Amino acid sequence: MNMKSHQFSRRSFLRGTGVSMALPWMESVNVWGDEPKKNKPASEAPLRLCVTFSGNGFRSKEWWAKGEGKAMELGKVLTPLTEFREKMLFVRGLYHEEARKGNIHSSQTGNMLSGAPIASGGEIRSGTSFDQMLAQTYGRSTKVPSLVLACEKSNPSVHKNYSMLYSSHISWSSPTTPTPLELYPALAFDRLFKDEASPADKSVLDAVLVDAQDLRRDISASDQRKLDEYLDSVREVEKRIENAGKRGELQGWRPTLDKPNMKRPADGIPQDIGEHMRLMIDLLVLGFQTDTTRITTLKLNNDHSALRFPNLPSVQQAGHGIDYMIHHLLSHSDGEDFLKVNQFFMEQLAYLARKLDAIQEGPRTLLDNTMIMHCSSMMAGAKHDNDQLPVIVLGGAGGRLKTGRALDYKDKPERQLCRLFMSMMDKMDVRPKAFGDAKMMLEEV
C-alpha cells in the first residue's frame, strides 16, 4: 500500500494510516478563533460537512437537473428538493475507477468516499474516506470530531467474495477500519451530549492506554497496526473528555445553541423508518447547531439494502404484486415504486436542508455554512452501473461554493469523483496533494 502524503494546514493534527503521532492536544487543535485564518475572521461560523448516502442507486431516468438557479429543472427523483434549487449543485458523470473492478454491491460501495482499491477474499481493506480525513483534522476542534449515523444495520456475511461490511460502510477512519455506525438515536444523542468528564472514566482510560502500550510491545507488527485502532480510540475519547470542558474558551463566534433543545430520544430503534431518519437528522442538526460536531455522515440505508417501506403504499401492487417494498428488490424492478422510495429519501434530504436553512448564523443560515453531499454507489440498481455516480451537493460552504448549477462531466476526461472530494476538502482548508485516484480539484467547484 503506498502511503499517500497529505498536506494539512499548519499545526493541524498529523496522523498516518497506522499509528497516530500523538501531539499534545492543545498543540494539535485549532480552537475556533485562536488563530484567525485568511478569509475567515474569528467571528464567522465554521463550515460543516454532512455526507448522506442511500444504496442501490435511483430510478436513473428521473435523476437529472438542467439549467441554473431558479430556472433549474429537476428530474422526478429530485423534485422534493425544488425549493433548494438555488442552494444546490448537481454533478453528473463522476465515478470511481476502483469501484468498477471487482464484483457488484459490496465492492462498489466500500470505497464510496475514498476511491481506494478494495480487498476481496475475506480481507478488509479500503481507504480512509474524505469525511474521516476531515474529521481527523478539521473536526478535532469540537467535542465529537465526527458523527457516523445509519438507519439500517449492516449484514455480517461475505457476498460474492467481498465482505458485506463494504455495503454498509462508506466512512472509513483508516484503510482497515470502517467507522462503526450508530443506529440508535438515543445513543447518538449520548455521544453528542452525555457528560463524559467522569474522573473515574478518565482514570480507567489512562490505565487501559498503558495496558495497550504494554501489549503493543509484545505483538507482531501487523497486530500492532490493528491495536492502534484501540490506542487511537482511547486517546480520542480522552481528548473528548478534556475538550468537553473547553467550549467556554471559544473566542468570537458562538453557536446559536448552548445545550440541546430536545430530549434524549427513547431507547431502541423507532419502528417507523421515516421517524428513524428524521430523528437522526434532528440529532445531526443539533450537533451542528451546538457546534458539538462539524462532520457527520448519515447512511439512510445499505447498499444491497433489505429496508422495507410499509409506510409507502405501493402503486404497482395491483399489477405486479410487490407488496413488500424491499429496497434492493425495488431497485431491480426500477418501477414507479422505486421512484417513490427515491423521492422519500430526497424528502429526508429536503427535511435536513430545511432545518439547517431555518437556523440563522450571522448573515448566513446554517445551510449556507454547510455542505451536504448526497450520493449512491450506483446509478441504477437494476443495472449495478457505476460509470457515472449520482451526486448532489446542497449548501454554500460559507460562501465558498457557487450553487444553483448543474455540472456535467460525462464526456470529459479526468472525471474522478475524488476530485470533487478534494474540492470540498479545500473549502475546509484541508488540501492533500492527491486523494484517491485524483491529483487535482474540480476547477468548476
Place this chain on the structure above:
Amino acid sequence: MKFAAVLAFSLSVGWADGDDFGKDVLPVLKERCNTCHSTEKQKGDLDLERFTSLAEIKKEPMIWEGVLEQIEMGEMPPKKDKQLSAEQKATLTNWTRSTLDEIALANAGDPGPVVLRRLSNMEYTYTLRDLTGIESLDPAKEFPVDGAAGEGFTNAGAALVMSPALLTKYLDAAKEIANHAVFTPHGMHWSPSTSAQDWTDEALAAIRAIYANHTATAEGTQTVAQGIKLDTGTGGGRLPLAKYLDVLQGRGSADGLSTKYLQILREALTSTKPSILLDSLRMKFREKKLTAADIEPWQQVLWRFASVGHIGKENGPKAWQEPVTPLVPKHEMRVKLAANRDVTLYLTTTDVGDGSADDDVIWENPRLVAPGRPDLPISGLPALVKHLEAQRAKIIASTEQCLNAIVSGKDDADPALMTAWREYLGYGTTKLEPLLTKQLKSTPDYAFIQGWQGDQALGVLANSSDATVRTPGVMKAHSVATHPSPSRATVIAWRSPLAGTLRISGDVSDAHPECGNGVTWALEVRRGHTSEMLASGVTKGATVLPMGPFENVRVEAGQVIALVIGPRDGSHVCDLTAINFTLSDGKTTWDLAKDVSPNILKGNPHGAWHFLSQPATLEAAPDVPAPIAAWRKKPSAELAVKVRQFLEKDFPLNSPLLRPFLSDRSDSSDKSDITAKAPSVIEVKIPAALANGTEFVVTGKLASKTSGSVQMQMLTEKPQATASLVVGKSESAVKNGQWSDNNLVTQHSAPILVNDASEPRKRFEAAFDDFRALFPIALCYNRIVPVDEVVTLTLFYREDEALKRLMLTEAESRELDHLWDELLFVSEAPLKQVDAFEQLWQFATQDAKPSAFEPMREPILKAAAKFKEQQKAAIEPQKAAVLAFAEKAWRRSLTEKEVAGLRAFDPRLMLVRVLTSPAFLYRGEKAPEKTGPVSTQELATRLSYFLWSSAPDDELRSAKLDDMPAQAKRMLQSDKVRRLALEFGCQWLHVRDVATLDEKSERHFPTFLDLRDDMQEEVTRFFIDLIQNNRSIISLLDADHTFMNAELAKHYGFDSKGEWQRIDGLHAQGRGGILGFAATLAKQAGASRNSAILRGTWLSEVILGDKLPIPPKGVPVLPEEAPADLTERQLIERHSRDENCMGCHKRIDPFGFALEGFDAIGRARKADTKTTLPDGTEVDGLADLRDYLLTKRRDDFLRQFSRKLLGYALGRSVQLSDKPLIEQMVKSDLRIGTLVDLIVRSPQFREVRGKEIIANH
C-alpha cells in the same frame, strides 16, 4: 503483498527443477495470455508477463491459483477469442496445479496472516456470560453489527474494528457489568441484579435454602396482642423429628437427613446416663415405639417463642426460641364452673414418677371467686347455703312490703331487705368506667376535630366547625362520631340527673362506609347491675339506622342510658360511626351533638354525657325478670303481688337480689387448707346454686420447704392413673402494658412443684437441659427478617445455633457463616441499625418507655464501628478476587506491573478496567522472533474461542500443552457447542440470521414470521447433535433425522406434537440433511417466489466451494412473481436462454431446479424437479441430488466443509499452504471430532508467525 513476504521467508526448501516452465508453459502463456495480461496492458489488473521464472511464480502463488481457476472455469481466454487447445489447456493446468501443490506442501502448516482479533460481539457476550455466570447479560445488544471476513465468519480480525464510539460503548458496558459484582467480606461474586436490595434478597434466599434443607414446616399460629405478633412458631425452621426417629428405628430412608444429628440422637437415646425425661423416651426407643408424639408435647412445654424485633431490650427476650422451665414452688389453679349444675372437682397430686417420699402437699385456701362479691371458701359453703336460703325466704315474704315502700318512700320495711331491693333495681348511682382520659387536641388534618381517645384509634370525636370533612371517615359539621378498637367498644352514656320518664331517639350510621365490616351498636338502660336493652343492631353501609324513638322510658336519678358501639368481629377497620343521640323528659332536652360538639374537650364527663370504653366482648348485663321489669316500669300494688308470686317459683341462690347477703358472710368463713400426700385425689363438690358464674381457685404447694416433687392439678374428670410425670400444657400470652414492655407470660397447666434451690429442682433442671439440647423445638429462625413488633428494630435476626450444633457439618457451618457475613455486609445492616435504633427510640418517647431500649444502644454502636473496620479489611480480599477474575478475563497470568496497576483502583473500578482493557477485548498473542508455537495459555484461548466462542474454563486453563486434544474432545461434549453450531454451522450455511429475516412477503407467506426462530433452531440443534455425538459430516447431506417442534412438524407435514425432539424417517418424506432444511430453502428464495438461481448459487458456492464467474453488468430483471402462464421454473429458464446468461446459468440453475419441490419457505409442493446437472447427470428431486453430491461431488463437499471449519478455527482465509491439512481432513474418518482434532493438532492452529515475517511486509 503480505503473502509474498511470508514466502520470502519460508521458501528455504529445495525446489524441483523449473525447466518445465521455460520449456512447456511459458510459450503457451506468451501466446495465449500475455497479449492482454502484459506488463503494459495489465488487463483486469493482471500482469503475467513479469513471471519469467519458477522462482517468481513461487513468490506469488495466489495469482496462479486465480489463473488456474479462470482457465478451469472456462472464463479465460474470453469466449469471443480463440480457445486453448486441449493439449495447451492440459499443459497449463497440470503444470500450474502441480507447482501449486508443491508450494503448498513446502509451506504446509504456515500459521498464515492472522489479524489481531477483537472479541466479536457474540464472543464478547458469551465470554462475559461464562465469566460471570449471568446468562441474562446482553451487553452488545446495541453495539454496531460486526462484519464478516476471512472465510465469511464474524470471528476474523480484519472485520472486527474499533472506534472511539465503540470504545465508549465498551467502557459503558464494563461499568454496567461491574455493577453486577457483589463485593463481600471475602471477595466478590456475580449477581444477575445490580441493586443492593436484590443482592440482599439473594443472600437471604441462599441462607433460607440451607435452613429449608434441614428443617420442616410446622403449623403454628401468630396472634396479635397489643400490636405485637405473638408467635407460636409459625412456618419453617422446625426440627423434623419424625423422619429421624423413623430412620433410627429402622424405618424410612435417611436420604437428605443429617448424619450428624442421626448420630447425636442415637447416642442420646442409647446412653445409660440417667435423665428423667430421656429415660422414658429411651424405654420406648428400645421397643422401637418412640414417636414424635412422645417428644413434641415436651418441646411445647419446655420452649416458647418470643417476638424478636426487640431482643436485647430491658427485661426483653434473649432469643426467639426461649427455654421455659415448668418448675414452681407454688401453683395457683383456677377453674370456671359450669352454670346451673352441681360440679365435682378432683384435686389430684402425683409424684412425678420419682417416688412419693417427702411428697406431702397443701391445697391452700380453696374458694369460689366471682366478680363484685367476696370470695367464698369452700369449707364455708354448707353454712352459706343455709344462710342464703333463710334470706331468700325473708325476701319473698316481704316482697309487696318492700316494693310498696320504695314507691311510697315509707320506711317500714327491713332496711337490709330494702337495700337488697334498691341495689337490685338500680337505685343510686350506676357505675361508668373507665372514662376516656386522653385528649385528642386535633387530627393531623383538622384542628377543629377534637375528642377523647384510647388505644388503637378508639375515641369519641366532635367536629366543631361548619365544614363537613373527611378524616378519612366523614365528619359532618357540628356532629359527633365514635370509633371502637379491635378489642374495646366505645360507650357514650348519659347519666340521668332526675327521676322520670324519657323520650329517647337518635340514629347510627357508618361514617366510612367504603370499607370495613361496619359496627355493632346497642342502646341500653343501665340500672345498677342490670340493664335493659332498648335496641341493638349492626350498621349496614351508609344506611342511617334510627334508634327509637322510645317513649316513656322510666329512669331514676343516677341511672344511665348508654349507646355502645363495638368493632364487630374484632375488625375496627374504617369503623368511624356517626351518632345522633337525643333525650328529653318533656321539659329539658339533651342533644349529644348540640351539647358536646362545640367544646368536647371541656371535660369528661361533659355535663350528663360520659365517654368511656368497655371490652368489646362484654355482654349486656341481664335485665330483671319480666314480672319485676313490668313492676319497675309502672309500679303498682297489683304488680308487686305478681313479683312475689314469681319469686316464689323462681329465685336461685345466685340471684343478684341475694348478693348483699354474701358479703356479710365473708368475714366469718374459715380459710381452711387441705393437706394431702402424693399420690392422692380429693373430690370437691360445689352446689349448682353457688357455682354459676364463679371460679374455683386454689393454690397448691409442698408441705416441706426443702424437699419433695409433685404435680398438683385440679381436674374436672376423675383421673385414671396418678403415677407418672404429666406433660401438661403451656400457654403464653401478652399481658397488658406498653409496647416497650416485655409482657410475655407463660402459664403451665401442670407445672412440677419443687422448692427453690432444692435437690429435686436441680435434678429436673438438668433433665430439661438434656432434653432441650437434644430436641429444640426449632432449629433456626428461618424468617430471618422479623416483622413482629409495632416497630421492629432488628433487620436480620440470626438464630441457628441448634441447626449448626446438631445438623451441619463444619463445612456447611462455615458456608452458613459466610452467607451471613455476606448478608450483613451487602445490606450494611449494622450501619442501618444505628439509624433504626434512633428512630425506635424517638418513637418510644411518644407513647412508651424509651429507656427500655437503652441496653441496646451500646452493642449497636459497637457493631457499627466493627462493621466499618470490616469494610476496610474487606478491600484486600475483594481486590484479590478481582485479580483472580482478571486472570480469567485476560486468559493469562498477570504481570507484577499489571497487578500493581490494577490495585490502584477501587475493586469495582478495577473490574471496569479489566473489562475495558485490550487484554480482555483483544486476543493478543505474543509474537516470537521466528514462527513457532504459541504459549499453552494462548493455545487454550484459541481452542476455547474455536469451540465455545468464549474464554477457557478452569479445567482448560490448567490443562497442559499435551492435553489439548483431550480437552477438545471434552469441550465438544459440552452444551457450549451451541455456539459453535450457531457461529460456525449456521453462519456457514448462511442461516445465522433466519430468525430475524424479514424479507418474506407476508401476503404470500403469512406463517413464516412465527416460524423463523424454529427454522433456525432446527439447524442449530442438528449441528449440536452432530458435534456432541461425534457424527460423520456426511450426515449433513444424508441424515435421515432432524429435530422439530410441533410448529415446525406441521410446517413439514410431519405428525409430531409437543416440544423439540428428534424425528427420523426424513428420506421417506423427500427430505434429510441440509438440502431439506426450511431455513436454507427459505433463505435461498425470493420474497414471494422460489429462486432456483439463488439455491443453485448457494449449493455450488457455499456447499461445494465452486467459484462462479461475476455476473455480467446490465442483466435483464426478473419479475418478483412469475406471470400467470409460466411456472417459476419456466420463468428462470426463459431468462437463462439469454445468450449472455446461458453459460453461467447452466452451471447454477439445475441444482435449484432439483429443489423446486420446496416452496420459498421450504414447504413441500408438487413441481417439475427433473433436470440435467452441469456434468450431464440426470436427476429428479432432492434424493437424486443428494446421491449425486454423495458420489460425484463428495470430495468437493468435504473439502469445502474442511476449508470453512479451518477458516473459522484460524480466523483467516484458507490459503494454499493449508491444502495438505485439508486433504488430510478429507481423507479422515470424517467424524467432526476427528476434523477438530486434526485442526487442533495442526501447526497452523498451534503456531504463530514470527515477528520478522510480518515486519517485512
